[in-house]
Amino acid sequence: xxxxxxxxxxxxxxxxxxxxxxxxxxxxxxxxxxxxxxxxxxxxxxxxxxxxxxxxxxxxxxxxxxxxxxxxxxxxxxxxxxxxxxxxxxxxxxxxxxxxxxxxxxxxxxxxxxxxxxxxxxxxxxxxxxxxxxxxxxxxxxxxxxxxxxxxxxxxxxxxxxxxxxxxxxxxxxxxxxxxxxxxxxxxxxxxxxxxxxxxxxxxxxxxxxxxxxxxxxxxxxxxxxxxxxxxxxxxxxxxxxxxxxxxxxxxxxxxxxxxxxxxxxxxxxxxx
Ligand SMILES: [Zn+2]
Numbered sequence: 356x357x358x359x360x361x362x363x364x365x366x367x368x369x370x371x372x373x374x375x376x377x378x379x380x381x382x383x384x385x386x387x388x389x390x391x392x393x394x395x396x397x398x399x400x401x402x403x404x405x406x407x408x409x410x411x412x413x414x415x416x417x418x419x420x421x422x423x424x425x426x427x428x429x430x431x432x433x434x435x436x437x438x439x440x441x442x443x444x445x446x447x448x449x450x451x452x453x454x455x456x457x458x459x460x461x462x463x464x465x466x467x468x469x470x471x472x473x474x475x476x477x478x479x480x481x482x483x484x485x486x487x488x489x490x491x492x493x494x495x496x497x498x499x500x501x502x503x504x505x506x507x508x509x510x511x512x513x514x515x516x517x518x519x520x521x522x523x524x525x526x527x528x529x530x531x532x533x534x535x536x537x538x539x540x541x542x543x544x545x546x547x548x549x550x551x552x553x554x555x556x557x558x559x560x561x562x563x564x565x566x567x568x569x570x571x572x573x574x575x576x577x578x579x580x581x582x583x584x585x586x587x588x589x590x591x592x593x594x595x596x597x598x599x600x601x602x603x604x605x606x607x608x609x610x611x612x613x614x615x616x617x618x619x620x621x622x623x624x625x626x627x628x
Contacts, residue, residue: 359612361604361628364532364552366415369444370606370613373408373425374434376462378578380404386575386588395576399569406565406609408462410437412444413533413550418452420530422548422559423608424466427474437466438474448475455481455529457561458542459490460580461505463608464513473516480513483535484523485544487514506542538563538594540587541580547594549603557613558603563587563594567610571595571623595623604628 360369380399385391410423425437441448454475456464459482467474489495490510499507514521524546529535534549538560547560564570565578574592581587598605598616605614605625613628 361557361613362552363550363555363557363604366413366420366532366550366552368550368557368606369412369414369440371410371412371425371437371440371444373410373437373440373462373466374430375405376408376434376609377403377405382579384577384579384581384584385573386577386585391575395569395573399566404566407611408434409606409608409610410463410466411559411606412441412446414446415531417531419446419450420533421451421454421475421478423457423463423561424454424474426462427466427468429461429465429468434462435466449477451475451478453481453530454478455524455533455535455548456483456486457547457559457608458483458545459486459506459510459513460542460562461509463561464509468512468516471512471516473520478517479520479522480517481522481524481529481535482513483537483544483546484525485537485539486510486542486546487521487523487544489543538590540583540585540590542582545590556601556603557606558594558598559606560594560598562608564591564607565609567607567614567625571616571625572619573622599623 383395410425413420426434490506496507532551536547538547541562550557570576575588577584614625615628
């Protein structure tokens with residue numbers, strides 16, 4: 356299930372499809388409240404939503420890098436296909452030098468783990484400092500309903516298994532030609548990675564939005580998975596605007612393939628790149 360590939364600057368970028376995630380449409384929320392939420396659910400028009408779960412392989416002069424790592428074996432046999440896609444691309448786990456995470460949610464981070472071992476034995480793992488702080492905070496964990504504590508468990512496992520190979524990152528260049536752009540809201544430290552090329556750049560924006568057909572048209576539409584829905588909505592609009600203005604190609608944790616953002620009245624749309 357190897358996805359599309361692009362050449363961006365010094366990197367060959369390949370989208371790795373990990374699986375398809377399905378949820379009931381009532382996970383949709385809206386920053387303007389209930390009536391707007393009902394309208395969003397009606398305009399979606401289907402009882403469920405189904406989204407890709409993606410991560411990205413970057414091959415460059417300094418070896419192989421992953422942006423996010425998929426689910427591994429943690430979400431069962433419907434998921435975890437990023438591992439075979441990586442094999443199909445000719446890369447072994449031992450060849451991955453760096454993994455950069457957009458945030459610490461299971462579908463992005465658990466692929467780093469092989470039980471209590473590191474699935475990528477030679478990788479350093481770059482993780483937004485804001486997410487390490489939040490998902491290691493006992494009070495934040497306590498305040499979260501049990502069903503939504505996955506990020507806390509993932510952070511604990513990640514820090515235990517990778518130890519000093521976990522590198523906390525803030526805004527700015529993380530690896531050559533790869534810049535961290537904070538996109539907070541979905542999680543406190545949620546971060547996009549801008550891969551800079553001469554003629555074109557790629558923003559891997561994680562979970563800035565999940566539904567490429569719906570949310571660009573009304574960036575106030577969110578999903579219950581956004582920890583701070585209002586901040587996520589502001590970040591979503593700003594990221595869409597930046598991508599439209601700068602002409603960035605975009606890739607995400609849950610949108611299909613690579614896209615470009617175009618302005619339209621009151622919102623945006625994503626076209627295939
Ligand atoms: Zn997420």
